[in-house]
Structure formats: structure tokens, C-alpha cells
Amino acid sequence: MSRALTIRDLPREERFAPGHRMCQGCGAAILMRHITKALPKDTIIVQATGCVEVTTTLYPETSWMNPWLHIAFENAAAGASGVEAAIKVLKKKGQLPPGKEVRVVAIGGDGGTFDIGIQALSGMLERGHDILYIVYDNEAYMNTGIQRSGATPFGAWTTTTPVGKVWHGEWRRKKDIIGIALAHRVPYVATVNPAYLPDLYAKVSKAMSIKGPKLIHAFSPCVPGWRYEPALTITIAKMAVQTGMWINYEIENGVLNVTTPVPKRKPVREYLKLQGRFRHLTDEEINTIQKFVDEQVAYINKLAGKEVIGPVEA
Amino acid sequence: MSSRLPSWKELPIGAVILEPGSSRRYKTHEWRTLRPVINQDKCIRCRICWSYCPEPAILEVDKPYVTSTNRRYEITYMVDYDYCKGCGICAQECPVKAIEMVPEVR
Numbered sequence: 001m002s003r004a005l006t007i008r009d010l011p012r013e014e015r016f017a018p019g020h021r022m023c024q025g026c027g028a029a030i031l032m033r034h035i036t037k038a039l040p041k042d043t044i045i046v047q048a049t050g051c052v053e054v055t056t057t058l059y060p061e062t063s064w065m066n067p068w069l070h071i072a073f074e075n076a077a078a079g080a081s082g083v084e085a086a087i088k089v090l091k092k093k094g095q096l097p098p099g100k101e102v103r104v105v106a107i108g109g110d111g112g113t114f115d116i117g118i119q120a121l122s123g124m125l126e127r128g129h130d131i132l133y134i135v136y137d138n139e140a141y142m143n144t145g146i147q148r149s150g151a152t153p154f155g156a157w158t159t160t161t162p163v164g165k166v167w168h169g170e171w172r173r174k175k176d177i178i179g180i181a182l183a184h185r186v187p188y189v190a191t192v193n194p195a196y197l198p199d200l201y202a203k204v205s206k207a208m209s210i211k212g213p214k215l216i217h218a219f220s221p222c223v224p225g226w227r228y229e230p231a232l233t234i235t236i237a238k239m240a241v242q243t244g245m246w247i248n249y250e251i252e253n254g255v256l257n258v259t260t261p262v263p264k265r266k267p268v269r270e271y272l273k274l275q276g277r278f279r280h281l282t283d284e285e286i287n288t289i290q291k292f293v294d295e296q297v298a299y300i301n302k303l304a305g306k307e308v309i310g311p312v313e314a
Numbered sequence: 315m316s317s318r319l320p321s322w323k324e325l326p327i328g329a330v331i332l333e334p335g336s337s338r339r340y341k342t343h344e345w346r347t348l349r350p351v352i353n354q355d356k357c358i359r360c361r362i363c364w365s366y367c368p369e370p371a372i373l374e375v376d377k378p379y380v381t382s383t384n385r386r387y388e389i390t391y392m393v394d395y396d397y398c399k400g401c402g403i404c405a406q407e408c409p410v411k412a413i414e415m416v417p418e419v420r
């Protein structure tokens with residue numbers, strides 16, 4: 001295995017320009033900055049509507065340095081598939097030099113990926129396009145005002161899973177998007193988190209070195225949607241990993257590798273209490289979430305064949 | 315902010331944006347109520363604030379600096395006050411507390 005990257009390996013050159021209108025402290029902005037550092041410069045980015053899209057491309061200006069294509073909310077993967085197919089045809093017709101490497105990346109939010117864009121994503125993965133799909137998951141439809149999505153976790157308040165006499169936040173469990181991608185037998189899937197940037201950089205670089213369909217699932221803290229002070233974005237992202245709420249791993253050709261081992265976990269309460277969207281939770285609901293996390297940790301450890309994520313420390 | 319929007323006759327076909335990274339023309343400093351100030355003597359050049367800034371608004375420049383205790387660094391981290399929105403992530407994450415968030419006064 002090659003040497004693990006460190007913070008010193010992140011390129012200084014910025015490929016994502018300031019002046020964008022993402023909120024103070026937006027986790028997705030940190031993700032986009034470092035994803036673009038890891039992409040070859042000719043890579044065409046196809047972006048679904050959502051926060052990142054509307055805040056980075058206020059006409060007539062853009063924050064992107066790569067060729068970039070806006071597509072609708074539901075079809076980033078379909079648009080990217082068309083772009084990838086067009087590159088092949090242009091090469092065949094001699095309108096693009098056969099040796100010229102032009103890669104394709106699709107980026108969508110959780111709503112645009114777990115929900116409305118899932119059919120387009122499934123088609124892209126099934127047809128085997130050479131595309132990296134990146135979903136930045138802020139766990140709700142943030143751009144339109146914090147409506148729940150299939151990625152909203154159990155217990156979270158959103159404007160469509162309110163907290164009152166009848167409802168107590170989201171009552172369904174988050175969809176397993178990595179499991180959905182794996183069911184298409186893709187060569188590479190990975191999870192990334194903005195608090196662990198060398199890991200993110202290494203995974204995006206690796207994904208771009210692999211031919212075929214790939215999916216990266218990115219943890220994306222959202223200041224107004226998760227209800228916390230903007231300075232805490234990285235603190236929350238780290239706590240997600242330290243509690244096992246989020247696990248950094250990759251699965252390459254069926255082999256799982258946990259890239260951020262956690263020998264001793266913190267109780268999930270430590271993660272929940274940092275965010276206003278979980279403020280209403282009862283001890284019983286918190287215990288339920290702890291049980292879900294324990295289950296996921298046991299599942300990942302089983303796939304890893306050893307205990308890479310340890311027990312909750314007393 | 316661009317002073318005048320182009321007329322439809324001046325727009326490229328498809329209204330594509332031809333200048334990469336042109337959002338730099340839009341300065342976001344007015345969003346800020348707190349201003350990060352880096353203490354260059356305390357800073358250990360760890361790169362953490364630079365890496366986590368969402369804008370990006372922390373510049374990593376090849377500018378030497380000699381601290382009051384005569385330690386020489388080849389790199390200086392500087393806040394780009396044109397774009398800094400004052401989120402406070404840099405100050406929160408700095409391992410040696412070299413960044414202070416001070417009220418912005420205009």
C-alpha cells in the first residue's frame with residue numbers, strides 16, 4: 001500500500017473560487033474546495049440543482065475552474081452519462097484526439113441522489129459509465145428550506161418532520177446509499193468527511209484512477225439545517241466519526257478498508273447534543289440511535305474481518 | 315458585484331459563462347460580524363486553518379516571517395479579508411489558539 005497522505009500533500013492551488021454564496025461555515029464548500037483540488041483539470045463536472053449549484057453559479061459568474069454543466073435536480077447521473085458517451089463519439093469521429101483524457105464527475109445533493117435522482121444514478125451505475133458520482137449529504141433538501149429526504153437520519157427535525165404533539169422529528173431510518181451502489185457491483189465506493197481532508201483527497205484521486213462507475217458519499221454539515229454555530233462545522237464532522245455515526249471507509253473490488261479506525265467510540269449523544277435539530281430527543285430515542293450505530297459498526301467490523309471501530313468508552 | 319449586467323446581445327450563445335472562477339469579482343466580506351486575526355508569532359504553520367476555510371479565505375504565501383523569539387518561517391498564513399465571511403472555523407480548529415475572532419467595526 002502507498003504512503004498515507006498528510007495535510008502537507010494537499011495542493012496549494014485553488015480550483016474553487018471564493019465569492020460563492022454558500023452560508024458561513026458551510027461543510028459542502030469545504031468538500032468542493034478539496035474535491036476540485038484532486039480532479040484532473042480537464043474533468044467535466046455535471047451538477048444537479050441544490051445548494052452547491054445555486055450558490056456557486058450566480059449568473060454571470062461562477063466559482064468553478066473546471067468545465068461545468070448545470071443539469072436538473074433529478075438527472076445529474078443521466079446528464080453525466082451523456083457527456084461521457086459524447087466524449088467517446090467525438091474521439092471516434094476524430095473531433096477529439098484519441099489520447100486526450102477527459103474525465104467526468106457528477107455531483108448531487110442527498111435529495112438529488114437518494115430520492116429524485118436515484119433512477120438516473122442506477123442507470124449510470126448499471127450501464128457502467130466511466131464516471132465518479134459524488135453525493136454531498138447534508139441530510140435534507142436544504143436549498144429549498146430544510147425538507148426531509150431519504151438521507152435524513154432518525155430523530156432529526158426538519159420543516160417536514162416537525163416536532164410537536166404528534167410528531168417527534170424523522171421516524172424513518174436513513175437509506176443505505178453505499179449498499180444501493182454496491183448492489184450494482186461497481187468497482188469503487190467510498191465515504192469521505194470534511195474533517196479528514198487528506199483521506200478525502202486520496203479517495204477522490206484513487207476513484208479518478210479507476211475506470212468504470214464509482215460513488216463517493218460525503219458527509220456535509222449544514223449550519224442552518226442542522227442548527228449550530230458556523231464555527232462548529234469541523235467539530236461536528238469529527239464527532240460524527242468519533243461516535244461511529246459516520247465511518248470513513250472504501251470498498252475496492254469488494255474489499256473493505258476502514259480509513260479512519262476508531263479504537264474507542266464516544267457515545268452518540270456527544271454528536272447529537274451539538275445540533276439543534278436533535279434537541280428534542282428523549283433518552284429513549286437517543287438509545288435507539290445508539291443501537292442503530294452499534295449495528296452499523298458491527299456490520300462494518302464484520303466486513304473488515306476485525307474490530308476497526310471499537311466499543312463505546314464508558 | 316459587476317456594475318452593469320450584459321444585455322442579451324452581448325451574451326455568449328447558451329449564456330455560458332466563459333471566465334473560470336469569476337465569482338472572485340463578488341466580495342463576501344460584508345457578511346462578516348467577527349474578524350479572524352492571526353497572531354503570526356504564535357502560529358506554528360500547521361496549515362489547518364488554510365485547509366478548513368470554506369471560502370477559501372486563508373492564503374498560504376511564500377513570505378518569510380521571523381518571530382519575536384527569532385524563529386524563522388518561510389510561509390505565512392494570511393486572511394483574505396475580501397472574502398472571509400467570519401464563520402470562525404479557523405479560530406475554532408487552530409491547535410495553538412493563534413487566531414482570535416474580534417468584533418468587526420466599520
Ligand SMILES: Cc1ncc(C[n+]2csc(CCOP(=O)(O)OP(=O)(O)O)c2C)c(N)n1
Binds near residue numbers: 113141143
Ligand atoms: C424536479 C424538481 N423538483 C423540485 C425542484 C426544486 N429544488 C431545487 S433544489 C431542491 C432540493 C435539493 O436538495 P438536495 O439535493 O439535498 O441538495 P441541497 O440543497 O440540500 O444541497 C429542490 C426541491 C427542482 N429544481 N426540480
Ligand code: SF4
Binds near residue numbers: 028055224
Ligand atoms: S444551507 Fe447548508 S448546505 Fe446550503 S449553503 Fe447553507 S450551510 Fe451549505
Ligand code: SF4
Binds near residue numbers: 350397
Ligand atoms: S473566519 Fe471562516 S471564512 Fe474567515 S478565514 Fe476563518 S475559516 Fe475562513
Ligand code: SF4
Binds near residue numbers: 352
Ligand atoms: S491553524 Fe493556527 S497554527 Fe495552524 S497555520 Fe493556522 S493560524 Fe497557524
Ligand SMILES: [Mg+2]
Binds near residue numbers: 110136137142
Ligand atoms: Mg441536501
